[in-house]
Amino acid sequence: MDKLYAVIPAYNEEATIREVIEEWYPMVVMTGEESRLVVIDDGSRDSTWSVLQEEAAKRPQLVALHKENSGHGPTILYGYHYALEQGADYVFQTDSDGQTRPEEFPAFWRCRRHYDMIVGYRNHRQDGGSRVFVTKVLKTVIFLCFHVWVKDANTPFRLMKADTLKREIKYVPKNYFLTNVLLTVAYTKHNKNLRFIPITFRPRQGGVNSINMKRIFGIGKNALRDFIRLNKVL
Numbered sequence: 001m002d003k004l005y006a007v008i009p010a011y012n013e014e015a016t017i018r019e020v021i022e023e024w025y026p027m028v029v030m031t032g033e034e035s036r037l038v039v040i041d042d043g044s045r046d047s048t049w050s051v052l053q054e055e056a057a058k059r060p061q062l063v064a065l066h067k068e069n070s071g072h073g074p075t076i077l078y079g080y081h082y083a084l085e086q087g088a089d090y091v092f093q094t095d096s097d098g099q100t101r102p103e104e105f106p107a108f109w110r111c112r113r114h115y116d117m118i119v120g121y122r123n124h125r126q127d128g129g130s131r132v133f134v135t136k137v138l139k140t141v142i143f144l145c146f147h148v149w150v151k152d153a154n155t156p157f158r159l160m161k162a163d164t165l166k167r168e169i170k171y172v173p174k175n176y177f178l179t180n181v182l183l184t185v186a187y188t189k190h191n192k193n194l195r196f197i198p199i200t201f202r203p204r205q206g207g208v209n210s211i212n213m214k215r216i217f218g219i220g221k222n223a224l225r226d227f228i229r230l231n232k233v234l
Contacts, residue, residue, distance in 0.1 A: 043069030
């Protein structure tokens with residue numbers, strides 16, 4: 001049976017993390033007893049880590065990991081490497097803010113063997129106009145820098161074959177802050193079998209959004225510079 005490792009980064013998510021685990025744990029168990037739900041505490045300053053430890057003590061297929069704070073991109077990159085080291089056949093990623101719906105995962109799992117990566121396309125977004133604007137700008141910047149058109153490069157709802165991920169993850173620099181974006185671009189440029197499936201994207205279910213327009217602008221400047229450099233590598 002295929003072994004799934006589902007990676008969820010968490011930073012100061014004490015308001016949502018228990019519910020997120022309750023929602024996603026059955027999805028992981030459904031795929032087999034060797035599958036694991038891997039929740040990574042990215043140096044939270046609230047009680048996220050203690051909640052994770054409590055939940056892991058009750059759930060044999062939940063792995064709770066703790067690391068120093070480095071941000072979302074480096075944390076999921078850490079999780080991907082962990083999953084590959086543990087012998088995962090498939091790696092899934094979503095976030096800990098409750099915006100994705102677990103009931104939409106089985107459709108991904110059923111067609112897993114036909115694609116190198118299946119990405120959720122945020123067709124019904126409820127997370128605010130500023131986020132939609134950023135996604136559209138990112139799509140344009142990716143096209144200008146990498147010369148590929150990607151429907152939704154940064155969706156935190158993706159299922160990847162481990163064999164392909166092993167080859168493509170080498171293009172992501174250590175501690176890179178846009179890990180999912182670069183992976184989506186790499187899969188596209190290298191003509192991997194990639195499919196986008198529409199998903200629902202709810203408003204944040206709790207906690208604090210750490211991204212604001214000032215920070216988005218700063219990330220954008222860094223991303224443009226990095227994209228130009230990384231295109232030569234890809």
